[in-house]
Amino acid sequence: MSDDTAAKDFRDLIDWVVSNGGYIHPNLRFSHASTAGDASGSSLITTTDIDPDTELLRCPHVCNISVEKARAGFSEKFSDAVPPHALLCFFVAKQKLLGKESFWEPYIRVLPKTFDTLLYFSDEDFQFLQGCNLSRQHAEERREEWQAEWKTALKALEAAGEDPAPYTWDLILWSATVLTTRSFLGSLLRPTTSSPKPTDSHPVLFPLVDSLNHRPLTPITWSPSTTCLSLFPNTPISASSELYNNYGPKPNAELLMGYGFSLASNPCDHYPLVINPPLSPSQRKIRTLQLQSLSLPPSDNGQYSITISTSPIIPPSLITLFRLLTATPNELPLLQITPTSPISLRNELSTHSQLLMALRMKLPAITNPLPHPPKNSRQKFATIYRESQAMILKSALTETKTRLHDIYSTGTSSGALISLTTALSDPTFSAAIEACFGTAGESELEEEDQEDIVFVLYICWKYLHRSEPGNEKWAQWVERIIRDRVYGTPDDEPEEGVDEIFEAIFPAAGEAAPEVFADPEGGRWCVELVAWALRVFQGEGINAVGVGEADADVYVIELRS
Incomplete structure (x- = not known):
């Protein structure tokens, strides 16, 4: 025309x-x-x-x-x-x-x-x-x-x-x-x-x-x-x-x-994230409480809108879902009391780490190169829509990463979070590890797949010294861990294979660093203690995604009493 x-x-x-x-x-x-x-x-x-x-x-x-x-x-x-x-x-x-x-x-x-x-x-x-x-x-x-x-x-x-x-x-x-x-x-x-x-x-x-x-x-x-x-x-x-x-x-x-068009910088645009995991009866009960607290319908459809024009970008309904999904059995009762509030540093780190991974999974498909520049108006509007979706997703990733770093920084500076870095920053323990393993460097220990056992040994060592001055947080944490009886006690029978781990370390460790690892047969260092610490390490720890140097993941444990 x-x-x-x-x-x-x-x-x-x-x-x-x-x-x-x-x-x-x-x-x-x-x-x-x-x-x-x-x-x-x-x-x-x-x-x-x-x-x-x-x-x-x-x-x-x-x-x-x-x-x-x-x-x-x-x-x-x-x-x-x-x-x-x-x-x-x-x-x-x-x-x-x-x-x-x-x-x-x-x-x-x-x-x-x-x-x-x-x-x-x-x-x-x-x-x-x-x-x-x-x-x-x-x-x-x-x-x-x-x-x-x-x-x-x-x-x-x-x-x-x-x-x-x-x-x-x-x-x-x-x-x-x-x-x-x-x-x-x-x-x-x-x-x-x-x-x-x-x-x-x-x-x-x-x-x-x-x-x-x-x-x-x-x-x-x-x-x-x-x-x-x-x-x-x-x-x-x-x-x-x-x-x-x-x-x-x-x-x-x-x-x-x-309508057949899309708008760049559309303030009403959002990224729809579909997450509809199966919930246990106890989780479903808490989820109902969460939605009621947020003035939302009692049953959600698993669709969540990440909207660039809101602050925060991630909707509270999605954050609370991940808090529920990542809560340990001991944390679920806390969610029943405060359904929409943070319940622990461990849970907050796990919540945002899992959310970060879920968002990361969505990004590659929407940012892969297109076959060629748009040749017509349909391709142009599709590209605008696609780029807006990618921008919202990237903004959500940035917000989640920032929140993760804030939680990790707060926890480590207050001493509430411990990691391999915490363990190796103790001069006495670090010297003992270097004597036993030939290095106390994190990267070297990780290259040799020894970082987990070193962390477990640190838990054992702090357990043995929990009554000493300056270890009050550790004493309260150990008391809570044993009281909850989720991981048993340091006197319980060890799982199969733990004795092999123990024998690979002792008595050589006691000879190399007696100030930390001496007297394994005197009731202090024993296979039952190592087995208990390993269970605690696996159950209480979480992998905080991207909070370390160069966005490396960091395995942490919260000293929550």
Whole structure:
């Protein structure tokens, strides 16, 4: 369509609407180089400043296309046999088939001939959605739904004595997409002060009023009355500005699926993370308490929205789920008391470590290189959507990593968290380890796979010296560990294989570093003690992801009394 033809078509649309009681502000003009990517390639531009609360556009109800008018356009037999959506699709299609004989011909003429919604994507276009939650499957599900409606309506139309042949799938796809991209809710057919009606959820087309492109958070008022729908700006509009509507807080996935475009820097965009793990009865009970505390429905569907415009980005409902999933049996009772609050440093580190790993798993697929730069508008909008999803995911990763570092830093500086670094920072213990293992360097011990046994030996050593001055935290921690009896006691029979570990270290360790490892047969250092410390090490410790140097993981234990 040439610019001259498009200009004439829009003038005809305006004349038609105005002649039927509509209105367009005299200082608005149509431009055919849209800045928002509307499929029709049009936008409304102001030629002067416009004050707030000034009527911009008005569509009289005589010009709208509603289910009520669709019923009047077909036989009662057909109208009663099909759902409202199918009826409206066939009515819009009928107006296109009628051409100049249709009352709505000036409106039908300016509608886009094709769209950029997912149902119009080619195989090549879908490649630009790789790694995204929105995919070909969503398009096929909607196609199947609409085709089922179409086939049912064709039979109903034939049964009503009308020729179904002109209503091809391509035509119905076009009319259905007109509805998803341009319709308003039926509640706008009545004043906001009137009582709700069953038809409030039905789609309605308002010619001319539907010409505005979308910009999130635009302050604009939709003012319905018994005779028309009008639009008013809530703030001043400068001259030479595009006039925008506000379709609501829609993320890019919804915009691309339903409207055929997406927006860079969309403040309403979010990344949907689906996590729906099986829960035990006790976990389910706590989960219900968590959701109640957050004023959420008692049963969630496992879908969580990570939204860039909120702070924090990660929703509390997701954080609390991970607290529940990573809680030890001893920590679950604490969650029953305070369902949404942190219960321990160990649990907080585990919560955010597991969340970090879950987010990391999502990132590669959505950041893999695309086959080539976008060649058309569908690929361009898919790329914008994909890049926005990646940006939100990266922001969530950054927030989670920052939180992890804060928890780890607080815990280590207060002495509440111990690690291999803690053990080797003790001069006496470090010297003993170097004497026994030939090194006290963390990296060297890790290369030789000795870091775990060194940590276990440190737990044993601190246990043996827990009553000495300065070891009060250790004494309280050991008392709690033994009281809970989750790991037994240092007198219990050792598990199979622990004696081999013990014999590989003793009595040689006692000879090499007697100040720490002496007298294994005197009741101090024994295989039962090492076995107990190993159980504690495995049960109480967690791998704090990315908190060490160069983002290395650090295995830590919380000295929680």
